[in-house]
Amino acid sequence: MGLGRHLFETLDSTNAHALRMGVESFPAWVLAHEQSAGRGRRARAWASPRGNFHASLLLAPSEPPATVALRSFAAALALRDAFTSLTETPQAFALKWPNDVLCNGAKIAGILLEANLPCLAIGIGVNLIAAPDPALLDPDALPPTTLLAATGLRVTPETFLDALAPAYDHWERLFQTQGFAPLREAWLQNAAKLNEPIRARTGSQTLHGTFRGLDETGALLLQTAQGLTPIPAAEVFF
């Protein structure tokens, strides 16, 4: 996808902007140096200061919603590839279900997909140089870090996009030609805490169990006292 890039000094949210652009504008990357209303899962605020990376990829997939949602894994794999190509330290970067990329066990980025079909916005935020104050985060959340602090590498958002865009393109093509299987396999190869205890907080409860990977629909497989439970939506804690 040699696709359009839309660069902004400030946006409310790159996801919101991408969805407003609408289906006639896809595919396109939207990058903002600052977001005034950056958001994470369940509208949690995402600190978006200048120097960090905030961008969204606008797509218009034609598959059913459950298939569209599997791009969560394509995005996570692409983000991990971008980090490893820039830092050349692949062992530092692991994946947490469904689409978190961790750097030495710390949270360095976040991905949120918003679908208002036919439009899909894949929003990606990376702490390139700044991370939020841990005191402001969920006490159960992983400690935050930045690419600069963790690796000493200082890159601009544009440089980061230069690494991320082709990496995403690779996984998108693979997904379109071979389906979810190769993404699932690659994801599992880089998953953190596989076969270790984790907690999954769903909309209504917190489940404790052993992380057994993902099923072919992308659902988290949690081995609990009740058996092997597929979980399609949850927040995972270590």
Added chain:
Amino acid sequence: MSKNSPDADVTFIAALAELLNKNDLTEIAVKREYGEKDSLDVKVVKKPPQVIQAAPVSYAPAPVAAAAPAAAPAAAAPAAVALPEDPAQHPGAVTSPMVGTVYLAAEPGATPFVTVGSQVAEGQTVLIIEAMKTMNHIPAPRAGTVKRILASDGQAVEYGAPLMIVE
């Protein structure tokens, strides 16, 4: 034939439904042979929220049933038994396009997208379903009024589950 009158069939199906609930099963399928060309096929299925479905029932020697191919007993005459209303079959039903978690508001504590009685435009977001950290805006399939909301905030739903009635 008194033994397989429609009343007796309904009683039988109701007994199956009770069995399903009592034993925490999700599906029972039974075929009853009353004699040559006279059988009853019934499937009772439970999904959240509970739905009871009956397979078409055939009676012989009713002319329509007799005309049906004998080799396909399950696909018998279209004499379906009407059972408790399935909201998923309602013409104004908004059903879940995927397995996931329902959110009735954009964020915890925020005003819901819609409430019962809300007027909605076609395509307007009425709720969100999350799966794989993908927030799917679910649009109203038509302009109208929200008559019922069948899912609660944070509820896990299956594919096809009825979420809302808009008419």
